[in-house]
Amino acid sequence: MDQDAETILREEIFRHLDELVGEAGVVTRQQLWDFTIGGETHRLIDRNRGIRNPSYMLATLSILSDPKGKYADQELSDSLFAYAYREGSVDGDNKKLRRALELELPLLMLRKIADGIFVPIPRVYVVADDKKNRRFLIALDDDLRSVSNPLQLQPLERQYAERVIKQRLHQPEFRGRVLRAYQCRCAVCHLKHAKLLDAAHIISDGKPNGTPTVDNGLSLCKIHHAAYDENFLGITPNYQVRINQTLLDEIDGPMLKHGLQEMHGRALFTPTKPKEKPSPDRLAQRFEEFQQAG
Numbered sequence: 001m002d003q004d005a006e007t008i009l010r011e012e013i014f015r016h017l018d019e020l021v022g023e024a025g026v027v028t029r030q031q032l033w034d035f036t037i038g039g040e041t042h043r044l045i046d047r048n049r050g051i052r053n054p055s056y057m058l059a060t061l062s063i064l065s066d067p068k069g070k071y072a073d074q075e076l077s078d079s080l081f082a083y084a085y086r087e088g089s090v091d092g093d094n095k096k097l098r099r100a101l102e103l104e105l106p107l108l109m110l111r112k113i114a115d116g117i118f119v120p121i122p123r124v125y126v127v128a129d130d131k132k133n134r135r136f137l138i139a140l141d142d143d144l145r146s147v148s149n150p151l152q153l154q155p156l157e158r159q160y161a162e163r164v165i166k167q168r169l170h171q172p173e174f175r176g177r178v179l180r181a182y183q184c185r186c187a188v189c190h191l192k193h194a195k196l197l198d199a200a201h202i203i204s205d206g207k208p209n210g211t212p213t214v215d216n217g218l219s220l221c222k223i224h225h226a227a228y229d230e231n232f233l234g235i236t237p238n239y240q241v242r243i244n245q246t247l248l249d250e251i252d253g254p255m256l257k258h259g260l261q262e263m264h265g266r267a268l269f270t271p272t273k274p275k276e277k278p279s280p281d282r283l284a285q286r287f288e289e290f291q292q293a294g
Contacts, residue, residue, distance in 0.1 A: 014122035025179035059100035101126040175199040182219030234290030239268040
């Protein structure tokens, strides 16, 4: 396969993968193994290794990042991502990853969130081979490929990179974990269409205690997420839905009636695992804001 054909195939894989992730927020190992386009199966993950080097491709197709794994993959202080060499020789599996750098081919990063469950981050790029530290530097955004020195970002580059890693890594990972915990349904109205669901923070990102963890998250449909953010909808520490009194008194057609007013007093749908249920302390803090706004 020549480079142009491989570039087209990779983009087709990424496009289909985007569709698949939109339906659930995560993908399984089996889905990655049996990934099919146009009747042809492409293995997007290796059986036993954290790197996928298809024989018919010029360069690495995917890399697996496990926050709890034995390799020292990490977010760097300047917000690029470091992917450790495989053990042993500097070549071996690393050779094709080095070719991805030379040919500027996009990769798929698979971020493991549970056994056999991954959040895919497509279209990432190898931008440096840091042989001294036995690692490759990965850019999570096309624009970061042109930085002056990937090993030492300039202040403006660092600020941009920090935004990118939040958007491309942290937010999809948070969404994947939350939607999986809530079985891809809205915690308020039980809507089951994942493409219409968001992972909402109870305590907003950036505030103290506003961590990107499942117990600080809620799976909410678009309308209930917006209502929660604007304090039209609140949730008590014992998982009861409350609607702002002003909205309860308003008369404005079926959307208001069925979409919001009828949710008042409803029990929240919560994850089955205790550690994934919404934190009552965080809900209490957030519910106080709702009451003050009302």
